[in-house]
Amino acid sequence: MTTDSRAIVVASPQRRRFAATLAQRIASFIITLAVTFVGLTAVTFFISRLTKIDPVLAVVGDKATKSAYDAAFRALGLDQPLYVQYLIYLRRLLSGDFGVSVLTSRPVLDDLLRVFPATFELSTIAIIIGVAIGVPAGVIAAARKGRWIDHVIRIVGLFGYSVPVFWLGLVGLFIFYGRLGWVAGTGRLDVFYIDVVTQRTGIILLDAALDGNWDVFTNAFSHLILPASLLGYFSLAYIARMTRSFMIDQLGHEYVTAARIKGNSFWRTVWRHAFPNILVPLITVIGLSYASLLEGAVLTETVFAWPGLGNYITHALFNSDMNAVLGGTVLVGAVFITINLICDLLYKLVDPRLRAR
Amino acid sequence: MTDTLSSWLTTDAPASRRQAVLGNLYRGGTAILRNPTALVGLIIVALLLLAAVFAPLLSTYSPIAQDLPNRLAPPSPAHWFGTDELGRDILARTLFGARVTLTIVALVSIVVAPIGLAVGTVAGYAGGWVDAVLMRITDVFLAFPRLVLALAFAAALGPGIENAVIAISLTAWPAYARIARSETLAIAQSDFIQAAVLQGASTWRILFRHIVPLCLSSVIVRLTLDMAGIILTAAGLGFLGLGAQPPTAEWGAMVSSGRDVILDQWWVATIPGLAIFIVSLGFNLLGDGLRDVFDPKSA
Amino acid sequence: MSASLLTIEDLNVSFPGRSGITHAVRNASFTLGRERLGIVGESGSGKSTTGRALLGLVPRPGIVTAQTMTYAGRNLLACSEREWQELRGRRMSMVMQDPKYSLNPVQTVGHQISETCYLHLRTSREDARRRTIAMLEAVQIRDPELVSQLYPHQLSGGMGQRVMIAMMLIAEPDLLIADEPTSALDVTVQNEVLRILDALVRERGMGLIFISHNLTVVSSFCDRVLIMYGGRIVEECAARDLNNARHPYTRALVAATPSLDVPRAELATVVRDPAWLQ
Numbered sequence: 001m002t003t004d005s006r007a008i009v010v011a012s013p014q015r016r017r018f019a020a021t022l023a024q025r026i027a028s029f030i031i032t033l034a035v036t037f038v039g040l041t042a043v044t045f046f047i048s049r050l051t052k053i054d055p056v057l058a059v060v061g062d063k064a065t066k067s068a069y070d071a072a073f074r075a076l077g078l079d080q081p082l083y084v085q086y087l088i089y090l091r092r093l094l095s096g097d098f099g100v101s102v103l104t105s106r107p108v109l110d111d112l113l114r115v116f117p118a119t120f121e122l123s124t125i126a127i128i129i130g131v132a133i134g135v136p137a138g139v140i141a142a143a144r145k146g147r148w149i150d151h152v153i154r155i156v157g158l159f160g161y162s163v164p165v166f167w168l169g170l171v172g173l174f175i176f177y178g179r180l181g182w183v184a185g186t187g188r189l190d191v192f193y194i195d196v197v198t199q200r201t202g203i204i205l206l207d208a209a210l211d212g213n214w215d216v217f218t219n220a221f222s223h224l225i226l227p228a229s230l231l232g233y234f235s236l237a238y239i240a241r242m243t244r245s246f247m248i249d250q251l252g253h254e255y256v257t258a259a260r261i262k263g264n265s266f267w268r269t270v271w272r273h274a275f276p277n278i279l280v281p282l283i284t285v286i287g288l289s290y291a292s293l294l295e296g297a298v299l300t301e302t303v304f305a306w307p308g309l310g311n312y313i314t315h316a317l318f319n320s321d322m323n324a325v326l327g328g329t330v331l332v333g334a335v336f337i338t339i340n341l342i343c344d345l346l347y348k349l350v351d352p353r354l355r356a357r
Numbered sequence: 358m359t360d361t362l363s364s365w366l367t368t369d370a371p372a373s374r375r376q377a378v379l380g381n382l383y384r385g386g387t388a389i390l391r392n393p394t395a396l397v398g399l400i401i402v403a404l405l406l407l408a409a410v411f412a413p414l415l416s417t418y419s420p421i422a423q424d425l426p427n428r429l430a431p432p433s434p435a436h437w438f439g440t441d442e443l444g445r446d447i448l449a450r451t452l453f454g455a456r457v458t459l460t461i462v463a464l465v466s467i468v469v470a471p472i473g474l475a476v477g478t479v480a481g482y483a484g485g486w487v488d489a490v491l492m493r494i495t496d497v498f499l500a501f502p503r504l505v506l507a508l509a510f511a512a513a514l515g516p517g518i519e520n521a522v523i524a525i526s527l528t529a530w531p532a533y534a535r536i537a538r539s540e541t542l543a544i545a546q547s548d549f550i551q552a553a554v555l556q557g558a559s560t561w562r563i564l565f566r567h568i569v570p571l572c573l574s575s576v577i578v579r580l581t582l583d584m585a586g587i588i589l590t591a592a593g594l595g596f597l598g599l600g601a602q603p604p605t606a607e608w609g610a611m612v613s614s615g616r617d618v619i620l621d622q623w624w625v626a627t628i629p630g631l632a633i634f635i636v637s638l639g640f641n642l643l644g645d646g647l648r649d650v651f652d653p654k655s656a
Numbered sequence: 657m658s659a660s661l662l663t664i665e666d667l668n669v670s671f672p673g674r675s676g677i678t679h680a681v682r683n684a685s686f687t688l689g690r691e692r693l694g695i696v697g698e699s700g701s702g703k704s705t706t707g708r709a710l711l712g713l714v715p716r717p718g719i720v721t722a723q724t725m726t727y728a729g730r731n732l733l734a735c736s737e738r739e740w741q742e743l744r745g746r747r748m749s750m751v752m753q754d755p756k757y758s759l760n761p762v763q764t765v766g767h768q769i770s771e772t773c774y775l776h777l778r779t780s781r782e783d784a785r786r787r788t789i790a791m792l793e794a795v796q797i798r799d800p801e802l803v804s805q806l807y808p809h810q811l812s813g814g815m816g817q818r819v820m821i822a823m824m825l826i827a828e829p830d831l832l833i834a835d836e837p838t839s840a841l842d843v844t845v846q847n848e849v850l851r852i853l854d855a856l857v858r859e860r861g862m863g864l865i866f867i868s869h870n871l872t873v874v875s876s877f878c879d880r881v882l883i884m885y886g887g888r889i890v891e892e893c894a895a896r897d898l899n900n901a902r903h904p905y906t907r908a909l910v911a912a913t914p915s916l917d918v919p920r921a922e923l924a925t926v927v928r929d930p931a932w933l934q
Binding site: 032035036039040043044047048050051158159161162163164165166167168170171173174178291294295298299302303313314316317318320322325326328329332333336337340341 | 493494496497498499500501502503504505506508509510511512513514585586589592593596597598599609612613615616619620623626627630631633634637638641642
């Protein structure tokens with residue numbers, strides 16, 4: 001008496017239940033996303049009201065007459081109750097109106113779009129470094145747990161989340177630029193290379209490659225390598241730690257022993273049997289790391305005078321350009337939140353309890 | 358005499374509440390001392406405390422006394438760590454900077470732990486819509502970028518330690534709410550809680566005297582692990598000029614002022630940065646050790 | 657009974673730990689031909705560790721020493737890791753307890769079975785597939801093509817264990833170690849799986865080591881039985897002679913087995929004598 005194989009395949013009522021839970025979770029995700037955006041904008045709105053700078057004066061100047069002041073006051077909606085003001089603010093944000101930068105006299109959104117590619121370039125190279133080194137390091141540390149390579153990797157990782165990024169950047173500049181001359185200094189390009197290649201993507205490496213201008217490419221690269229490595233180091237510290245933790249967990253499972261019993265070598269078992277089981281949580285970890293790189297970029301860009309989003313925000317900060325600061329905060333916050341929540345959702349979606357019968 | 362004391366502390370059948378509590382502390386303490394990484398972390402944190410408390414005694418110069426003819430002097434027997442761009446002794450400033458760091462860490466902890474515990478235990482114990490609403494709020498704050506939000510706050514409120522503390526606390530408390538909630542969920546169904554309910558204990562009493570003490574160890578472990586991150590964020594704010602204001606010595610700000618002279622007078626920026634690094638490392642090691650001792654399943 | 661496949665003399669497995677050394681297996685000696693040997697013991701008796709030691713898979717920091725450990729003429733003590741890899745799966749193999757955990761959750765069942773072919777038999781993909789299907793039929797799975805595309809979590813316990821058996825026997829080893837193969841299964845399914853195991857072992861003339869805590873199952877399935885307690889082998893006898901066992905632990909075990917034929921008001925328990933640990 002054998003069970004009919006067809007009967008044990010996931011039965012349709014179970015499929016329907018899975019689909020329902022899936023829909024439930026996506027709906028929950030969208031709600032959380034919306035609520036979080038509202039929360040973020042509420043906070044930035046609140047912050048904008050905290051500032052001691054009078055927004056009306058910023059528009060009409062401090063020599064305006066009282067009637068001009070009152071007119072501007074009403075035009076800005078400042079006579080409305082607070083929640084109405086917030087809704088106005090929200091509507092403006094959603095239509096792309098982030099206000100005008102006091103410093104550049106241009107719409108903040110334009111400024112943000114102008115500086116974003118630089119940060120994107122930096123973070124993306126950094127995450128590539130983080131993954132390329134961090135994942136194998138974590139796997140090896142877990143497979144060789146307790147031996148010297150594990151200790152080395154753990155220590156390198158430990159330094160990664162104990163060291164202040166701005167300080168390490170300075171020290172790096174001092175050693176690799178000041179003393180050794182291996183890399184270029186601050187900024188994205190040497191002065192005479194700026195605006196030489198046609199701006200297509202805003203990502204200088206790409207633009208230079210597309211133009212075939214290898215001088216600019218090399219120069220851009222030598223400017224990029226130090227800050228990207230710095231951020232990459234922080235990324236790989238986190239990724240290696242999480243990978244190690246996931247792998248240690250997997251390597252304790254029975255199926256790993258079963259793979260060895262079949263005749264698999266140790267490393268084949270580690271990479272072909274255990275590693276595929278951590279891919280999903282690993283991807284969410286990488287996503288989270290990428291999100292935090294955007295934050296880390298703020299300090300790194302300041303140290304390296306990298307003309308990206310972080311530098312823009314701090315520059316605006318020093319010049320009390322509240323519109324720019326808050327606009328940048330909303331953008332960084334929105335990207336950060338979205339990546340975080342997507343990772344959260346991904347993780348919940350592949351919860352093994354969902355996959356089990 | 359010490360034999361009887363240690364056997365009194367480690368007995369399996371404590372006769373009084375005090376004996377049980379002291380026994381637990383003793384056991385935890387010895388476990389930490391036996392763990393080498395935790396020990397190193399503990400030593401570093403202890404040094405931080407000593408430096409902060411005894412700063413006036415340990416430094417021969419005042420941290421704010423300027424000595425312009427002697428500015429940017431390299432390390433020497435007179436000034437062990439050299440002087441900064443205004444001729445102030447860097448060793449003294451580093452020691453006094455420990456006070457600022459400690460203040461920020463203490464203030465953030467005092468704000469964040471109670472709020473997190475309160476929100477988390479109430480959410481976990483009450484369940485239902487209270488839980489759902491509180492957790493939504495927690496999730497919203499959890500998804501905010503810490504540094505950038507702190508920047509925005511500081512931009513609006515102006516620089517200063519209090520604002521830095523507020524800004525950091527705003528994004529730090531959700532993690533503790535989550536921890537407290539998951540611990541509460543695990544404990545709430547236990548028999549001894551049910552027994553207390555049957556005895557007529559009010560909800561507040563149960564929460565405060567029964568549930569919160571049990572959540573404390575996880576919260577403390579997490580707090581210690583987070584301290585490193587808090588110190589780094591605070592230093593980052595200081596670096597941007599948003600923390601303690603001059604002439605107060607603050608490590609992040611010191612690194613910033615050393616930035617312009619990094620190529621020639623490296624010590625001005627390097628020493629305070631090293632201090633941040635070592636203290637952060639210490640808290641990480643201590644936190645790892647505490648976690649191994651109190652919460653091995655999450656290691 | 658054919659010549660000895662496996663000869664073990666004075667096997668010792670110890671685990672150094674923070675609070676001293678744990679001796680999991682002490683001075684175990686036995687031989688195995690193409691017959692069925694049962695190893696019975698409670699948790700901690702060392703039976704599973706013995707099984708792992710035979711495959712060279714005792715986890716770190718375990719230390720394995722023995723006077724003799726030969727399998728089919730090869731000295732297992734002198735084997736390099738490469739030689740072990742050639743032996744495992746191909747000459748000797750193990751079926752583990754719970755297919756929920758011992759099958760890789762992210763690989764299809766068919767792929768996991770075929771892998772043994774790739775590792776040892778150097779077959780083409782087509783050939784491996786055919787062998788996999790044939791093996792699935794041999795363990796009495798209907799619709800083997802369909803099942804080979806499934807993932808482990810889609811299988812019932814009995815099917816999973818049959819897949820495990822297929823996976824471990826496809827390369828035709830001479831020795832199979834079954835470590836609690838039916839302990840995670842429902843009673844009704846247990847018999848099915850045992851029957852399949854029985855047929856396969858008999859057809860191929862394999863040696864079988866059946867590790868279990870269930871004396872009844874072992875005594876009906878095996879030719880000879882070893883009783884382990886505290887890391888030592890305390891008794892060795894033919895399965896049918898269990899009622900005449902000499903060691904008090906064995907006698908207590910036999911006495912503690914409930915029987916429908918002889919209903920008793922109180923079930924006997926095993927009263928342990930510390931002398932047995934010597």
